[in-house]
Amino acid sequence: MKRKLYILVAAMALGSVFSCEPIEDRDSLPAITYTEATLNHTEVVSENTLVMTNNDKDVTPYWSVTDAAGTEIGHFNANSSSVTIPFKGTYTVTYTAYTRGGALYTQPKTITIAKTDLSSITTDPKWAMLTNGAAGKTWVLNMANPMGWAGLEYPGTSGDNWNWFPDYASNSWVMENKDWGEMHFDLNEAYNVSVKQTAIVGTSQTNKSGTFVFDIPNNKLVFNGGVEMLYGGDYYADVSNWTSVHVIKITETELELGVVRDQSRTGEGKCQIVFRYKPKP
Numbered sequence: 001m002k003r004k005l006y007i008l009v010a011a012m013a014l015g016s017v018f019s020c021e022p023i024e025d026r027d028s029l030p031a032i033t034y035t036e037a038t039l040n041h042t043e044v045v046s047e048n049t050l051v052m053t054n055n056d057k058d059v060t061p062y063w064s065v066t067d068a069a070g071t072e073i074g075h076f077n078a079n080s081s082s083v084t085i086p087f088k089g090t091y092t093v094t095y096t097a098y099t100r101g102g103a104l105y106t107q108p109k110t111i112t113i114a115k116t117d118l119s120s121i122t123t124d125p126k127w128a129m130l131t132n133g134a135a136g137k138t139w140v141l142n143m144a145n146p147m148g149w150a151g152l153e154y155p156g157t158s159g160d161n162w163n164w165f166p167d168y169a170s171n172s173w174v175m176e177n178k179d180w181g182e183m184h185f186d187l188n189e190a191y192n193v194s195v196k197q198t199a200i201v202g203t204s205q206t207n208k209s210g211t212f213v214f215d216i217p218n219n220k221l222v223f224n225g226g227v228e229m230l231y232g233g234d235y236y237a238d239v240s241n242w243t244s245v246h247v248i249k250i251t252e253t254e255l256e257l258g259v260v261r262d263q264s265r266t267g268e269g270k271c272q273i274v275f276r277y278k279p280k281p
Contacts (some may be wrong), residue, residue, distance in 0.1 A: 032101035034059070043093045043109055048086055048117045050093070055077045060098040067091055067190075071211055071224055088116045118187055124216055127187070129250050136186030138280040139255055140179075141232050147174055150258065150272045155248055156164050167275070175233030181205055182280055183230045185212065195227050200234050219247045221257065229257055235273055238264050248274060 010260050043063070054061035056224040064075045065083060068090055074083045085091060097104040118133060119146020131137055141147075148165030155161065166174060181196040185209040194209040221244075223229060228242035238244070239259045258272035 027033045036106045039097050045111050048120045050083050052081045062096040063095045084120045085113050086121045088113050131185040131187050134188045138182050138184045139277040140182045140280045142276045142278040148274050150274050180232035195230050221245050221247050
């Protein structure tokens with residue numbers, strides 16, 4: 001009899017351990033003891049640098065910095081963070097404190113950058129190669145060899161790094177030889193970009209303007225404000241993202257940008273479609 005009792009007690013205990021009904025203990029989450037007034041954080045502007053500091057040891061900080069148009073130029077979660085803002089104007093800094101009791105949202109703060117200083121970002125020569133500074137630079141497709149295909153890790157030295165750039169003279173099927181439009185980049189008081197895109201069929205063109213992010217360490221170029229990368233040929237439907245693209249090569253006279261073919265209409269696998277550009281004459 002005792003053995004049966006022990007088995008019954010053990011079964012009841014296991015049933016409580018593996019119960020499918022969740023039990024929520026709201027009392028285990030501490031209350032938020034901070035208020036916006038008691039949080040200890042600073043946002044200090046020194047010329048073209050914004051320095052953000054969190055002095056509350058038990059708080060995880062999160063800052064979001066946006067320009068006057070509402071475009072985010074960066075977000076940060078280290079206790080001490082900084083960002084270079086090269087262009088004069090007003091910017092909004094939004095601080096959120098993540099505590100053990102939850103998130104505490106604060107009122108946005110407006111900061112002012114008094115003057116433009118391109119030297120704060122253009123130490124890498126790739127900036128001049130892409131934009132020619134405030135004066136700007138316009139790129140068009142290089143119709144002598146306008147495009148190709150490559151592995152997702154191209155131009156890496158290993159892995160999925162194959163590539164095929166067909167000779168256009170013998171492979172004109174890759175795209176029609178026509179004016180496909182142009183891309184213009186400049187640093188005239190903002191990260192400006194405009195794209196004039198020719199339709200796949202015909203000669204009609206659309207014009208879009210916005211801003212861009214040139215992430216040199218990660219070889220990435222991002223188009224904002226509804227702008228998309230200039231392309232040629234009937235490839236638009238094969239790619240889901242024409243706004244965040246891979247910078248494969250950039251010199252004074254050459255630019256190669258890659259997008260990922262991730263929705264091939266013919267069932268082909270993922271790869272990069274690479275477009276080649278030259279400065280507009």
